[in-house]
Amino acid sequence: MSALTARIERVRIDGRDLIHGIALALPRGRWTAIVGPNGAGKSTLLRAIAGLQRCEGEVLLAGRPLHDWPSADRARQLAWMGQQESGADDLTAWDIVMLGRLPHRPWLAPPTAADHRAAEAAMRSTQSWAWRERRLGSLSGGERQRVLLARVLAVDAPLTLMDEPLAHLDPPHQAEWMVLVRARVAAGHGVASVLHELHLALQADHLVLMADGRIVHSGAPADAATHDALRRVFGPSLHIAQIEGRWVALPL
Ligand SMILES: Nc1ncnc2c1ncn2[C@@H]1O[C@H](COP(=O)(O)OP(=O)(O)OP(=O)(O)O)[C@@H](O)[C@H]1O
Secondary structure, eight states: OEEEEEEEEEEEETTEEEEEEEEEEEETTOEEEEEOSTTSSHHHHHHHHTTSSOOEEEEEETTEEGGGSOHHHHHHHEEEEOSSOOSOTTSBHHHHHHHTTGGGSOTTOOOOHHHHHHHHHHHHHTTOGGGTTSBGGGSOHHHHHHHHHHHHHHHOOSEEEEESTTTTOOHHHHHHHHHHHHHHHHTTOEEEEEOSOHHHHTTSSEEEEEETTEEEEEEOTTOHHHHHHHHHHHOTTEEEEEETTEEEEEEO
């Protein structure tokens, strides 16, 4: 069974249809990259399938309508990392990551040793452990992103949705992010990420291409049909080639 399936007729905000006629499946054990030009509707789609944006249609999480899930159960099933999240600048990095463990704890219960272990492991895996006592607001953009990534990993959910997780990350940490995603997928979890970095999106298991609020192509990153679709949407100057067995895309 897919971790999530969605059939979204429409997302309408301020009298404008931002998303139309979308069918999407996010299976377990697969990393799906969602790409498309600015304003294509990628974030709106991700927010809709996370239950953060009202939509007309149906979203099934592990076969059950999203809105039927009790909130803590849902938060253990679906972990969310949004774009440019703010409002927690006074919390320490450690507190932020421990927020990822909240769905695992009964109401007002203190964290357990297992919560501490999960948070520490997540921080070490994103190399953010050294800043555990620093306030989020004092960290650089990339350091902050690695703490937020640790938080979403600490949830340890069967499905993780990430909107532009590579923003602010330097190339080595972008590569490290891919290793972490690969480890989650190898463990049978599903991951979907909105990405602007086409060279990394082409390393995903499956690529979803959006334009004008629609999915215009869905396929394997290595398929010629996927490359044609990318050039149709991003323009013919997009050069797609293989380097050492990996597909890369560059605007030339
Ligand atoms: N709350 C909102 N109110 C009005 N319009 C919105 C709202 N949120 C998004 N939009 C509009 O919907 C369209 C899709 O936005 P969305 O953020 O989903 O695109 P995106 O593909 O993620 O873009 P980007 O790559 O620039 O982040 C854009 O034209 C945007 O201006």
